[in-house]
Amino acid sequence: MKTIVGIIPARGGSKTIPRKNVQPFLGKPLIAWTIESALNSQVLDRVIVSTEDEEIAGIAQEYGAEVPFLRPDGLAHNSTPLIKVILHAIDWLESQDQMPDGIMMLSPTNPLRAPEDIQAAVRMVRENNAVSVASMFQPSTNPYACGFVTRGGTVFGVPLMNRKDQRHQSLPSFMALNGAIYLASPSTFRETKALITHSSQIYTMPPERAIEVITPWDFYMAELVMRDRLAQSQEQS
DSSP states (O other): OOOEEEEEEOOSOOSSSTTGGGSEETTEEHHHHHHHHHHHHOOOSEEEEEOSOHHHHHHHHHTTOBOOSOOOGGGOSTTOOHHHHHHHHHHHHHHTTOOOSEEEEOOTTOTTOOHHHHHHHHHHHHHHOOSEEEEEEOOSSOGGGOOEEOTTSOEEEOOGGGSTTOOGGGSOOOOEEEEEEEEEOHHHHHHHOSSOOTTOEEEEOOGGGOOOOOSHHHHHHHHHHHHHHHHHHHHHO
């Protein structure tokens, strides 16, 4: 892939945190951190924000992203699959005769994603001939160590690690998607209609950069981590 366009999908609504993408996160709108990481990576030819929201569009342009179109309201619902948003952006790029070799989807709810994460994903495609790349991380809690609870509050599954013949260290390895990075060619996204497939290569992000802001607690934890990162950076400089 020679040319890669970053697409940041950012709708105005949010169930868990109202207006989440524009909420102040250490002095900047949440979306600004993703825009800045994308631009600072210097491996993306363009950074485009896909939104239906005028306020988000203005903030995105203020921080250096392009907003060459407004997404239709029909693609801005809570239930809208992200792949449809990406396909809409691809269709627009094609209509303008601006189709790149690769599309990287960058969620604005991953403010801790660093420029080097974006660089590493691009490197995987260019050096390993990967069809697509998706970011994952290793969570501290392995699902094989969890019980299953019914709606009535009854446990009906026994965690593997509670069995006498199982230790936590011997449980199957588990990785979780965090939504920070999805990279593939436009044709791959169109053919698979999916952000990740069985042929995708996994870019493993460190847990401290893999937090996805979904709930107020995630927002709080991400701010703590970012505050510590910024403090360390100031000490080193």
